Amino acid sequence: MKLAxxxxxxxxxxxxxxxxxxxxxxxxxxxxxxxxxxxxxTLAKPGPGLEWLVxxxxxxxYRSLRIRLTEARAASHMTVTLQAGLADGVITIxxxxxxxxxxxxDVRLEVKPKTFAARLYMQTLRLSRKKVEAxxxxxxxxxxxxxxxxxxxxxxxxxx
Numbered sequence: 464m465k466l467a468x469x470x471x472x473x474x475x476x477x478x479x480x481x482x483x484x485x486x487x488x489x490x491x492x493x494x495x496x497x498x499x500x501x502x503x504x505t506l507a508k509p510g511p512g513l514e515w516l517v518x519x520x521x522x523x524x525y526r527s528l529r530i531r532l533t534e535a536r537a538a539s540h541m542t543v544t545l546q547a548g549l550a551d552g553v554i555t556i557x558x559x560x561x562x563x564x565x566x567x568x569d570v571r572l573e574v575k576p577k578t579f580a581a582r583l584y585m586q587t588l589r590l591s592r593k594k595v596e597a598x599x600x601x602x603x604x605x606x607x608x609x610x611x612x613x614x615x616x617x618x619x620x621x622x623x
Contacts, residue, residue, distance in 0.1 A: 464585050466572045466596060468603035474614035476558045476566040480538040482610045483556060484509060493517060511535055549581035550574050570603050 472479055482488075486509055490500045498519040506512050513532040518525055526547060534542035538558060545552035552574040559567040576582045588595050 464574050464588060466599045467569070468600040469567060469569045470604050470607040471561060472566050472568055472607045472614075473564060473611050474566060475564055476538045476560045478614055479558055479566045479568060479610060480541075482613065483541060484535065486513060486532075490515070493519075509535075545574075549578050549584075550576045568603070568607055572599070 493500050498517050501516045503516055504512055504514040511532055511534055515530045517528045529546040531544045533544050541556040543554040555571045557569040561567055576585050
């Protein structure tokens with residue numbers, strides 16, 4: 464199953480990329496939502512090869528997910544692979560400068576089921592594709608609006 468969402472953000476591409484690559488903030492967000500996050504790589508600084516094990520409860524069962532940053536090009540592109548027992552996935556994020564303070568974010572998700580049970584679940588998602596796409600687009604838009612809000616705060620503009 465493939466999902467895609469685009470959103471234009473009122474912030475420069477380098478700021479948006481810094482926000483997207485703030486992996487400590489993503490870890491804290493997952494922890495606040497009840498997930499267990501363990502970083503398993505030994506890299507000294509952020510870049511391709513970063514890897515996490517994430518455990519969370521979904522549909523009354525605990526699930527495990529391995530997340531790996533496979534590609535990162537400053538202020539333009541990021542690819543993250545997901546591995547779980549039932550499915551594998553790839554998240555591709557592309558940033559495009561539209562103006563000095565405007566960036567288009569294109570977030571694509573592709574999930575491939577590995578088991579028969581996962582194929583059945585994916586089929587039910589395909590049957591309600593419009594609703595799934597709307598929810599996905601809404602979530603990407605929500606994250607984009609949060610980034611815009613952080614950009615508007617003067618303290619957030621300082622490089623990290």
